[in-house]
Amino acid sequence: MTTHRDTLLLANVSRRHVLKGLAASSALVIAARWSPLLADDEASYGAEAMPHGWVDDPNVFIRIDEDGTVTVVNHRAEMGQGIRTSLVMVAADELGADWQQVKVEQAPGDEETYGNQNTDGSRSMRHAFDPMRRAAAAARTMLEQAAAEQWQVPVDECQAGVHVVIHAASGRELGFGELAAAASQLPVPERDSLTLKPRNEWRYIGRDNVADDVPLAIDGEDIVTGRARYGADIHLDDMRYAVIARPPVYGAQLASVDDSAALEVPGVVRVVEVPGVGQPAGFAPLGGVAVIAENTWAAIQGRDALDIEWDLDAAGDNADYDSDAYREALEQAATAAGRVIRERGDIDAALDQAEQHLEATYYMPHMAQAPIEPPVALARIVDGKAEVWAPVQHPQAAREGIAEQLGIALEDVTVHATLLGGGFGRKSKPDFMLEASYLSQALDGRPVRVQWTREDDLHHAYFHAVSVDRLEAGLDTEGKALGWRHRTLSPSIASLFAPDPEHKQDFELGMGFTTVPFDIPAMRLENPDASAHVRIGWFRAVYNLPHAFAIQSFAAEMAAAAGRDHRDYLLELLGPARQIDPRDVNDSWNYGEDPARYPIDIGRLRGVIERATEAAEWQRERPAGRGLGLAVHHSFAAYAAVVFDVAVNDAGEVTIHSADIAFDCGPQINPERIRSQMEGSCIMGIGIALHSEITAREGRIEQDNFHQFRITRLSHTPHEIRVHLINDDPELALGGVGEPGLPPVAPALCNAIYAATGKRIRRLPVGDQLAG
Amino acid sequence: MVTLTINGRQHELDVPEQMPLLWALRDVVRLTGTKFGCGIAQCGACTVHLDGEAVRACVTPVSQAQDREITTIEGIADDAVGSRVQRAWLELGVAQCGYCQSGQIMGAAALLKQTASPSDEQIVEAMDGNLCRCGTYSRIRQAIHRAAEHGEESA
Ligand code: FES
Numbered sequence: 007m008t009t010h011r012d013t014l015l016l017a018n019v020s021r022r023h024v025l026k027g028l029a030a031s032s033a034l035v036i037a038a039r040w041s042p043l044l045a046d047d048e049a050s051y052g053a054e055a056m057p058h059g060w061v062d063d064p065n066v067f068i069r070i071d072e073d074g075t076v077t078v079v080n081h082r083a084e085m086g087q088g089i090r091t092s093l094v095m096v097a098a099d100e101l102g103a104d105w106q107q108v109k110v111e112q113a114p115g116d117e118e119t120y121g122n123q124n125t126d127g128s129r130s131m132r133h134a135f136d137p138m139r140r141a142a143a144a145a146r147t148m149l150e151q152a153a154a155e156q157w158q159v160p161v162d163e164c165q166a167g168v169h170v171v172i173h174a175a176s177g178r179e180l181g182f183g184e185l186a187a188a189a190s191q192l193p194v195p196e197r198d199s200l201t202l203k204p205r206n207e208w209r210y211i212g213r214d215n216v217a218d219d220v221p222l223a224i225d226g227e228d229i230v231t232g233r234a235r236y237g238a239d240i241h242l243d244d245m246r247y248a249v250i251a252r253p254p255v256y257g258a259q260l261a262s263v264d265d266s267a268a269l270e271v272p273g274v275v276r277v278v279e280v281p282g283v284g285q286p287a288g289f290a291p292l293g294g295v296a297v298i299a300e301n302t303w304a305a306i307q308g309r310d311a312l313d314i315e316w317d318l319d320a321a322g323d324n325a326d327y328d329s330d331a332y333r334e335a336l337e338q339a340a341t342a343a344g345r346v347i348r349e350r351g352d353i354d355a356a357l358d359q360a361e362q363h364l365e366a367t368y369y370m371p372h373m374a375q376a377p378i379e380p381p382v383a384l385a386r387i388v389d390g391k392a393e394v395w396a397p398v399q400h401p402q403a404a405r406e407g408i409a410e411q412l413g414i415a416l417e418d419v420t421v422h423a424t425l426l427g428g429g430f431g432r433k434s435k436p437d438f439m440l441e442a443s444y445l446s447q448a449l450d451g452r453p454v455r456v457q458w459t460r461e462d463d464l465h466h467a468y469f470h471a472v473s474v475d476r477l478e479a480g481l482d483t484e485g486k487a488l489g490w491r492h493r494t495l496s497p498s499i500a501s502l503f504a505p506d507p508e509h510k511q512d513f514e515l516g517m518g519f520t521t522v523p524f525d526i527p528a529m530r531l532e533n534p535d536a537s538a539h540v541r542i543g544w545f546r547a548v549y550n551l552p553h554a555f556a557i558q559s560f561a562a563e564m565a566a567a568a569g570r571d572h573r574d575y576l577l578e579l580l581g582p583a584r585q586i587d588p589r590d591v592n593d594s595w596n597y598g599e600d601p602a603r604y605p606i607d608i609g610r611l612r613g614v615i616e617r618a619t620e621a622a623e624w625q626r627e628r629p630a631g632r633g634l635g636l637a638v639h640h641s642f643a644a645y646a647a648v649v650f651d652v653a654v655n656d657a658g659e660v661t662i663h664s665a666d667i668a669f670d671c672g673p674q675i676n677p678e679r680i681r682s683q684m685e686g687s688c689i690m691g692i693g694i695a696l697h698s699e700i701t702a703r704e705g706r707i708e709q710d711n712f713h714q715f716r717i718t719r720l721s722h723t724p725h726e727i728r729v730h731l732i733n734d735d736p737e738l739a740l741g742g743v744g745e746p747g748l749p750p751v752a753p754a755l756c757n758a759i760y761a762a763t764g765k766r767i768r769r770l771p772v773g774d775q776l777a778g
Numbered sequence: 779m780v781t782l783t784i785n786g787r788q789h790e791l792d793v794p795e796q797m798p799l800l801w802a803l804r805d806v807v808r809l810t811g812t813k814f815g816c817g818i819a820q821c822g823a824c825t826v827h828l829d830g831e832a833v834r835a836c837v838t839p840v841s842q843a844q845d846r847e848i849t850t851i852e853g854i855a856d857d858a859v860g861s862r863v864q865r866a867w868l869e870l871g872v873a874q875c876g877y878c879q880s881g882q883i884m885g886a887a888a889l890l891k892q893t894a895s896p897s898d899e900q901i902v903e904a905m906d907g908n909l910c911r912c913g914t915y916s917r918i919r920q921a922i923h924r925a926a927e928h929g930e931e932s933a
């Protein structure tokens with residue numbers, strides 16, 4: 007069987023070329039130019055507002071071969087969330103393709119062609135669903151037109167069925183493959199002429215299990231047979247293997263290196279200095295010394311044999327960074343007022359009048375994303391053109407960075423995104439890819455793979471920001487909340503790109519802090535200063551984690567002080583079902599989404615609480631030493647509530663009997679993968695609550711590997727995780743999935759520990775705080 | 779020269795005897811299904827079988843793997859237990875990113891060879907060293923039970 011892909015490409019004069027011409031313009035210009043379908047919407051929200059916006063050209067995303075094989079191009083990074091499967095489900099349904107004849111192809115990094123590709127912020131389906139549907143509907147329309155022309159009948163008598171176009175009146179049909187060549191000659195139909203399939207014609211979208219009850223998983227076979235290709239699985243002839251010794255303190259520089267012992271290690275071929283940029287590092291490499299070898303093991307051994315002096319003065323006070331002392335300093339700073347972010351009523355008067363005054367300070371440490379696949383990248387340069395293979399969340403940033411680094415045009419940099427062995431935010435930063443391209447250049451373009459070890463990954467992560475949150479509340483005689491004061495302190499991710507602003511940015515505060523949904527007469531939200539001493543970066547769910555931990559723990563403390571049932575009290579704090587415009591609570595960000603389409607919906611928050619508590623049989627009495635804990639959180643345009651049922655024994659060991667997770671992300675495109683994201687969030691959140699912590703002393707990270715940076719294992723997995731998906735309502739706007747399940751997990755678990763033991767955890771991780 | 783028998787085939791490798799099997803498999807033989815996650819036997823991503831037993835390839839020098847049958851994820855489908863594990867994994871959609879799953883499957887297959895129908899406790903004992911950052915553990919546990927059931931059906 008031979009196929010002639012190129013000639014059968016559904017090609018015509020496409021918007022693609024026009025888009026290319028607009029490359030120099032801002033994303034907004036592109037968005038405004040290409041959004042007639044969404045003319046009613048503001049042009050500055052959602053996918054429209056992302057760099058390079060969206061593209062819905064069928065020629066970009068869908069290809070049909072003569073044998074009927076449909077290839078769908080996926081432009082988003084696959085890191086376990088299942089987007090390669092889910093987006094193909096969308097295309098297959100709208101096109102009318104049969105799953106058995108559909109393949110997926112991974113797009114290289116090229117936002118001018120594909121639209122925004124930064125796989126971050128739980129945005130992939132939220133932003134790609136509509137454009138992919140339109141692309142597939144356009145391709146279907148072109149197939150129908152090709153059939154109509156061949157049969158010489160009106161096009162409205164021709165209808166796509168499953169992988170065929172049918173002329174019902176005459177009973178004739180032609181397969182997609184038979185029509186592909188003719189269809190490719192047709193113009194792409196106008197966007198507003200397209201008819202999208204009604205929901206009841208979907209065969210894959212929204213279904214948990216199809217095809218013999220085996221979940222659709224486009225890479226499933228490859229994964230279980232070891233054929234799936236991740237970052238380190240690409241091989242090129244003559245390639246070299248590199249590991250790099252990086253400065254142990256953020257901002258430190260190389261002073262001197264003695265590489266004589268390293269060069270004696272069998273298999274080591276060269277030692278190359280890698281320049282660093284100092285601070286702020288942005289996405290640039292930290293610099294250091296690379297050992298280049300014939301295999302990874304030789305490179306690792308060679309690095310061990312390097313004798314390096316670092317210039318710590320270049321790091322300034324980062325060299326004194328001590329995370330314990332820093333926590334104490336932030337806790338102290340939290341006792342004084344800070345920048346006011348939001349204010350309602352007179353907080354001082356409310357706290358003065360209160361019958362009971364509560365106060366608590368919560369702490370969440372640094373963490374590393376620690377995907378099991380550490381950063382790795384392979385680069386080569388041929389004839390002035392660079393090519394890189396890597397597990398990358400944000401290929402465009404990598405491309406731009408490499409073009410700048412090598413002084414070549416963007417078009418001369420190709421970034422191939424492999425599967426990601428987990429991302430969690432780490433792989434949205436292309437520093438490791440820039441290391442590879444730098445070394446390839448140093449080796450005259452020879453292919454070089456830079457492999458990070460686990461030690462590298464933990465020592466040089468873009469760390470989750472440490473956070474101190476101090477809360478105060480005043481309750482009246484009945485326990486009702488009169489006042490709420492919250493001060494949050496964390497270093498900002500902005501410190502990575504610019505001189506440290508020393509306070510959180512709007513988008514960071516907008517992650518559950520500014521947007522706290524409680525209906526309390528007096529509220530004051532403040533953000534005192536905090537500075538960064540390590541690279542700070544995005545970690546799955548980002549600042550929602552500490553905000554949700556503090557707010558949801560404190561709400562439980564308030565309920566206990568009021569002598570009330572936690573669930574009832576939480577519902578009362580939220581108040582009646584209503585929609586809040588984020589702008590009305592001083593949040594200008596709203597995850598980049600239109601506040602009119604994506605309000606903060608109190609009814610949906612209440613809904614997930616009710617569903618999770620009902621499933622967990624909240625009212626049922628538990629024996630001593632056993633307890634239920636609840637937390638709820640809104641983030642990334644979705645709503646999640648978690649109830650844990652735990653037991654704690656006399657030795658302080660926690661057994662997690664069950665987790666009930668209620669989740670509302672609106673329309674459910676691939677419920678099976680939504681469920682798996684909730685399960686995964688639950689597991690990751692348990693680790694955040696119980697074990698995970700990165701600490702620093704004298705500016706150096708103390709954890710070397712997984713025996714010290716502890717993540718959840720099978721032994722701490724709940725005996726049962728039950729996921730309850732609600733509100734699959736087509737009228738709702740799509741919500742995120744990858745991140746919003748995580749924030750409520752740690753507070754729910756700590757609330758359960760409190761219910762079981764009476765011991766309140768305010769400092770994460772729990773560690774040995776329950777012992778004795 | 780080191781001679782290794784991998785998935786039933788002999789390979790002559792010109793590598794130092796202390797080279798960990800992981801890097802010999804990945805960089806020299808170019809069987810990349812076996813993954814690197816920690817390098818110090820703390821994650822299980824590199825799990826392979828030596829004579830049917832699960833070992834961590836990252837801390838197993840090639841010298842110790844000579845004269846033994848090495849099975850990697852690429853060869854596990856030829857094993858009846860292994861292929862049942864793969865099937866159960868697909869039926870339950872275990873994998874998320876998939877990176878740890880070679881090691882998980884090799885660990886599960888070794889367990890089921892020893893204990894045809896393991897309890898939850900036995901599963902924890904055998905599999906607690908196989909980390910998964912995506913958090914697929916509850917499906918892993920279910921899939922091991924499912925593979926055991928498939929074994930009973932075919933027995
Ligand atoms: S790489 Fe061998 S156990 Fe982690």
Ligand code: FES
Pocket residue numbers: 086378427428873874875876877878879909910911912913914
């Ligand atoms: S599936 Fe991603 S690490 Fe296990």
